[in-house]
Amino acid sequence: MTAVVETEGLTKFYGTRRGLEDLTLEIRQGEVFGYLGPNGAGKTTTIRLLLDVIRPTSGRATVLGADTRDPRVRARIGYLPGELALEGRERARDYLQFLADVRGGVSRGRIDELAERLDADLSIRMGELSKGNKQKVGLIQAFMHEPELLILDEPTSGLDPLVQQEFLAMVREARTAGHTILMSSHVLAEVEHVADRVGIVRAGRLVAVEDIAALRERAVRHVELHFDAPVPKESFEGLPGVRDVVVRGASLRCTIDGRPDALIKAAARYTVVHMVSAEPDLEEIFLTYYSEEEGRHAHAGA
Amino acid sequence: MPTLVRKSLGEYRRALIGWTVGLCAFLGMYISIYASMMNDPETFSKQAIAKYPGALRDLMGGMADIATGRGYLQAVAYQLLGPLLFTMCAAILGNRAIAGPEEAKTLELTLTLPIDRRRLLLERWAALALGLLAVALVTLAVATGASSAADMDVPFGSILAAHTGLFLLVLFFGTLTLCVGAAFGRKQVALAVVGVWGVAGYIVETMGKSIDAISWLRWISPVHYYLDGRPLYQGWPYGDYLVLLGATAVLLMTALLAFERRDVGV
Numbered sequence: 001m002t003a004v005v006e007t008e009g010l011t012k013f014y015g016t017r018r019g020l021e022d023l024t025l026e027i028r029q030g031e032v033f034g035y036l037g038p039n040g041a042g043k044t045t046t047i048r049l050l051l052d053v054i055r056p057t058s059g060r061a062t063v064l065g066a067d068t069r070d071p072r073v074r075a076r077i078g079y080l081p082g083e084l085a086l087e088g089r090e091r092a093r094d095y096l097q098f099l100a101d102v103r104g105g106v107s108r109g110r111i112d113e114l115a116e117r118l119d120a121d122l123s124i125r126m127g128e129l130s131k132g133n134k135q136k137v138g139l140i141q142a143f144m145h146e147p148e149l150l151i152l153d154e155p156t157s158g159l160d161p162l163v164q165q166e167f168l169a170m171v172r173e174a175r176t177a178g179h180t181i182l183m184s185s186h187v188l189a190e191v192e193h194v195a196d197r198v199g200i201v202r203a204g205r206l207v208a209v210e211d212i213a214a215l216r217e218r219a220v221r222h223v224e225l226h227f228d229a230p231v232p233k234e235s236f237e238g239l240p241g242v243r244d245v246v247v248r249g250a251s252l253r254c255t256i257d258g259r260p261d262a263l264i265k266a267a268a269r270y271t272v273v274h275m276v277s278a279e280p281d282l283e284e285i286f287l288t289y290y291s292e293e294e295g296r297h298a299h300a301g302a
Numbered sequence: 303m304p305t306l307v308r309k310s311l312g313e314y315r316r317a318l319i320g321w322t323v324g325l326c327a328f329l330g331m332y333i334s335i336y337a338s339m340m341n342d343p344e345t346f347s348k349q350a351i352a353k354y355p356g357a358l359r360d361l362m363g364g365m366a367d368i369a370t371g372r373g374y375l376q377a378v379a380y381q382l383l384g385p386l387l388f389t390m391c392a393a394i395l396g397n398r399a400i401a402g403p404e405e406a407k408t409l410e411l412t413l414t415l416p417i418d419r420r421r422l423l424l425e426r427w428a429a430l431a432l433g434l435l436a437v438a439l440v441t442l443a444v445a446t447g448a449s450s451a452a453d454m455d456v457p458f459g460s461i462l463a464a465h466t467g468l469f470l471l472v473l474f475f476g477t478l479t480l481c482v483g484a485a486f487g488r489k490q491v492a493l494a495v496v497g498v499w500g501v502a503g504y505i506v507e508t509m510g511k512s513i514d515a516i517s518w519l520r521w522i523s524p525v526h527y528y529l530d531g532r533p534l535y536q537g538w539p540y541g542d543y544l545v546l547l548g549a550t551a552v553l554l555m556t557a558l559l560a561f562e563r564r565d566v567g568v
């Protein structure tokens with residue numbers, strides 16, 4: 001499969017301040033890539049480098065097979081800035097039309113269709129839009145020309161839950177159409193239901209790239225089993241992947257890493273009357289990346 | 303008209319209308335006072351003018367023949383206040399091209415359009431030049447009309463020559479603002495550069511003429527190329543105007559090169 005975004009040793013220093021260091025990443029055609037990291041991690045820096053708003057200190061990047069410097073390629077990209085600013089007396093609809101004209105036009109009725117889906121009022125002057133409505137205008141301009149590559153910096157910030165759902169539906173549709181999406185976020189929960197892969201960046205460095213499906217398989221799961229009679233704790237201790245076993249009378253609580261197979265087989269020796277298994281909590285894994293990193297640094301420092 | 307020029311002109315429209323109205327009111331009012339001044343010749347008699355300190359007279363461009371139509375028009379409209387107001391207009395519009403949107407963070411999205419940075423800057427500059435030209439044309443009409451209504455007896459050709467110089471001067475300062483903004487992305491820096499260069503240039507050209515130690519500085523004062531040829535009296539100072547145009551072109555090239563290689567919005 002061809003790479004839609006490709007970076008090699010991409011590095012950006014703002015003076016002496018590190019924005020991003022040595023990023024080597026490949027985003028494939030047709031995938032949704034979640035780009036995660038805490039505040040100041042370097043997400044916006046990466047995205048601005050890809051759009052040639054800022055220039056790398058070293059390293060290189062290509063988008064859709066072209067150098068980021070090539071302005072023509074930007075007609076095929078939809079971009080939502082992380083710090084979207086819309087100002088002035090111009091009405092949102094006129095501004096969208098201007099952007100559409102410069103990008104070579106959009107299909108008839110496309111703007112209205114998106115506005116309806118996101119419940120955005122385009123007759124308002126841009127300076128008077130609320131934060132969420134600005135974000136909607138930003139999303140409309142990013143999606144309206146049906147670009148092959150969508151680069152969205154914190155797309156859901158400021159949106160109410162219903163609009164967030166609609167936005168996720170739009171992302172899925174774009175993927176179905178074979179388009180590629182790179183979206184950043186602070187929390188996994190925002191992207192885990194649409195993303196195929198996630199990259200985790202921290203303090204300017206990419207610390208992991210994970211497949212969501214694989215992540216889910218490895219995820220920590222909380223499981224609760226209820227039996228018809230009290231069970232001995234020993235039968236559940238030392239099982240592979242089973243941790244934090246707590247037995248209280250006829251009920252058992254534990255967490256499992258990865259597959260539940262060993263636990264199920266052990267439980268099968270008793271009569272199970274009820275079983276509760278929570279959704280895998282990916283956020284926990286996500287957070288362990290930070291603590292692991294922290295641990296390693298502490299170790300190196302010692 | 304290219305989309306971006308049209309769009310930029312749309313953004314400038316309100317400011318352009320405001321400044322045009324202001325400048326026209328200024329010109330119309332001051333020029334029309336001429337008639338009443340002439341009815342009271344005492345005000346501008348040689349003796350009355352001689353009472354002003356010499357330095358002040360220098361600063362006002364001599365004021366030697368302020369009782370004539372040409373002298374009055376020069377002193378009131380084309381010497382100091384006219385260029386000052388029009389330059390402020392040009393600097394404010396010049397800042398709207400790059401530095402303003404950059405500080406407001408609206409430039410980022412524009413930059414990610416499929417337009418290369420050189421074209422973006424050129425089209426913004428073209429809108430600035432067209433806007434200033436429109437203001438210049440309307441104010442030219444008002445200056446011509448008001449001065450003939452006040453019986454100043456200054457031929458249109460002379461007013462046109464002086465007004466062209468005014469346009470070239472403000473185009474230079476507008477381009478300077480745009481250039482500094484394109485290089486540094488800060489409105490205040492651009493205004494400071496224009497203010498210092500403009501005011502210092504004016505003082506050097508008027509009061510510094512007679513001071514040997516600084517008179518050479520006149521060559522780097524844009525105001526020199528506007529005032530020195532005395533177009534209202536002597537017609538077109540082609541050489542001086544070409545210098546202003548050339549300097550504007552150099553600034554524009556500088557702006558293109560600086561903007562091309564810069565991080566925007568940091």
Ligand SMILES: Nc1ncnc2c1ncn2[C@@H]1O[C@H](COP(=O)(O)OP(=O)(O)OP(=O)(O)O)[C@@H](O)[C@H]1O
Pocket residue numbers: 014017018019020037038039040041042043044045046082186567568
């Ligand atoms: N214009 C700038 N000048 C100096 N340093 C900057 C600038 N922009 C970003 N940085 C620094 O670069 C690092 C990465 O910032 P970046 O904006 O890319 O983070 P982010 O992941 O987008 O964070 P957030 O989630 O808060 O948006 C931070 O340490 C930040 O302080």
Ligand SMILES: [Mg+2]
Pocket residue numbers: 043044045082153
């Ligand atoms: Mg950010």
